[in-house]
Structures are given as C-alpha cells and as structure tokens.
Amino acid sequence: MLLAPAEDPEIQSVFSWLRKLPVADIYTDSIRNSIDYVLDGSRTGRFDLLSPEVHPGERASVGAKLEYEVLRNFALPKKKPLDTEISGVPVDIKATAGNNWAIPSEAHCQLCLCTQIQLKKNRHRTWLVRAHRSWLYRGKGNNDGKRGLAVHAREHWSIPLYDWAPLPVNPLRYLSDEVAQQVLADKPGQVERLLIMFRALEGKVIPRNTLLTVARSHDPMRRVRDVKRAAAAEGLTLFCGRDAMAARGISLQPGEWIAIRDNAAESTSPTHTDAD
Structure with missing residues (x-):
C-alpha cells in the first residue's frame, strides 16, 4: 500500500x-x-x-x-x-x-x-x-x-x-464608480474614453484586454496617434513595448501600455496591478 x-x-x-x-x-x-x-x-x-x-x-x-x-x-x-x-x-x-x-x-x-x-x-x-x-x-x-x-x-x-x-488585478477596478462610468460610457468616443482611463490610471501598467474593454474594439490602439497627441497636450506620455524599454527602461509585456506624466517620468517606477 x-x-x-x-x-x-x-x-x-x-x-x-x-x-x-x-x-x-x-x-x-x-x-x-x-x-x-x-x-x-x-x-x-x-x-x-x-x-x-x-x-x-x-x-x-x-x-x-x-x-x-x-x-x-x-x-x-x-x-x-x-x-x-x-x-x-x-x-x-x-x-x-x-x-x-x-x-x-x-x-x-x-x-x-x-x-x-x-x-x-x-x-x-x-x-x-x-x-x-x-x-x-x-x-x-x-x-x-x-x-x-x-x-x-x-x-x-x-x-x-x-x-x-x-493574480493580476484589472486596473479598471481601481477607478471610482464615477470615473468607471465615464470610461465605459457609450459617449464620448474611443479616444476620449482611453484618455480618461490613462489620466486616471497614470503610472499603472495597462494590459491589452483592459484597452479592449474601454475601447470596445479589437484594435483599440488603431487611433493611437490621436490618443498620444491628446495625452501629450496635458503632460502625459504614453509608452508601450520596446518604446518604453528603450526610452525609460520600463519593462512591459507585449500589448501593455503605461502613461507617465512628463515632469515625473524620470523618477516614476511603473505599477503593475498584481495582488499584494
């Protein structure tokens, strides 16, 4: 036995x-x-x-x-x-x-x-x-x-x-109810919803599936230039993949994005939304 x-x-x-x-x-x-x-x-x-x-x-x-x-x-x-x-x-x-x-x-x-x-x-x-x-x-x-x-x-x-x-936490769970409603509302359009999300989740790593949820599109960054331009106008710089690694030494997985405010970009470390 x-x-x-x-x-x-x-x-x-x-x-x-x-x-x-x-x-x-x-x-x-x-x-x-x-x-x-x-x-x-x-x-x-x-x-x-x-x-x-x-x-x-x-x-x-x-x-x-x-x-x-x-x-x-x-x-x-x-x-x-x-x-x-x-x-x-x-x-x-x-x-x-x-x-x-x-x-x-x-x-x-x-x-x-x-x-x-x-x-x-x-x-x-x-x-x-x-x-x-x-x-x-x-x-x-x-x-x-x-x-x-x-x-x-x-x-x-x-x-x-x-x-x-x-288990990684979907960063949308960190939003207040009010901001979450704005991010997931039918209006305004995709660019504005993504901008609200990046603004509210500054410094947090945003996985691709979160972008899909907010943009409600299988190609959420199709208008990435518009989102980047709108973010830059208020001092936020968006990074993804190799761009982030080359520019700031930030390690991101494929499909992940992060928004960093320009005046803090040199000293801010990214926050992955994993459980403690």
Whole structure:
C-alpha cells in the first residue's frame, strides 16, 4: 500500500516533468486569460468577475475554460481517458473558486491537477494529487457521480506545485464608480474614453484586454496617434513595448501600455496591478 506521494512512481514522473517549467507563471496567465474570456469585456464592458453583472454560471465556467488554457500554455495534448497525458500518465485538470473540487468518476484514483482560485484575495495555488476513492467524500456524489476531495488527501497525498501566487488585478477596478462610468460610457468616443482611463490610471501598467474593454474594439490602439497627441497636450506620455524599454527602461509585456506624466517620468517606477 502506498503511504506517501514519494512512493507513487506516476506522481513522481509527472511532478518531475512539471518542475522544469515556470508552473506558477503559466497558471497565472492561463487563469487571467480564462477570466478575460468569460468577462468578454470588449463586448460587455465587464471587468470584475465578482460583479453582480456576472452570472454565477459564468463564474463557474472559468474552470472549463482554464482546462484548455492550461493545455495550450503547457503545450499538452487533449487526450482521453482524462483531460491530458504527461510523461505517459493520464491527468485530469480541475479548478475551483471555492474550497473543493468536483472529481468525476473517470478521474477517481487518477492524478489530478487541482487549482484553487481565491477571487477576493486575487491569488491562486495548484496541487498535483492522487484522487483515490478512499480520499473522496463518501456518498454517491452529485448527479454526474462527482465527489469532493477530502482535506486529508490534499494535505497528505498531494504535492504543492507552488505557494499562493498573485493574480493580476484589472486596473479598471481601481477607478471610482464615477470615473468607471465615464470610461465605459457609450459617449464620448474611443479616444476620449482611453484618455480618461490613462489620466486616471497614470503610472499603472495597462494590459491589452483592459484597452479592449474601454475601447470596445479589437484594435483599440488603431487611433493611437490621436490618443498620444491628446495625452501629450496635458503632460502625459504614453509608452508601450520596446518604446518604453528603450526610452525609460520600463519593462512591459507585449500589448501593455503605461502613461507617465512628463515632469515625473524620470523618477516614476511603473505599477503593475498584481495582488499584494
């Protein structure tokens, strides 16, 4: 009888494969992409998954989307009998925004990647766990035969892949209600809405999806010259990508922007909107 994960050759094989990768960073990107997909900000104007405007069913669908984001970002195949296969071992991918996971019958006794997302605290963590039937809550489970994972199994029969990792906060959440309404209003036009946003979020890094939400366009910076010109008129300089890195040494990811006031540009450090 196996008494610890160290005695499980399959869990050790999968863990050995994963430990070579920046797992926390990959999961952070995957979760953020899944949330952005569900919010669909460019069409709905939504930017907060906990908003009353988001149906509970939509929040629950983040986990389903996350499965495909994890497969894509880890370059893993979609492969039966579970979600994927790592080092020749079947692995199921599960996520919860609560305290437990719904383990389907086909994943009983199998290896699972179990991710916990705490939306209010903007953080997440993931375990590699053997979901043995004896470690699942007793009973028939729900109508699909899914059963929750016992706390004991998570604590004693799993390998934490990383400690709590921060989830980036959509910078629109830092706006007051009044400014948020202006930024997301139908009028004025795209240039003015973006200008209001950059003005209110001076010094904060603005990711591409935030631009999509405000501009409500798949090409939000199509009129970037107009936005830059309007910003410059009030002392704000907009930077992105290589331009920012060359001019100020500011590190931005592809698609990210930042507005810096000219008289503070030399001394201001950018603020990434990650959770503390």
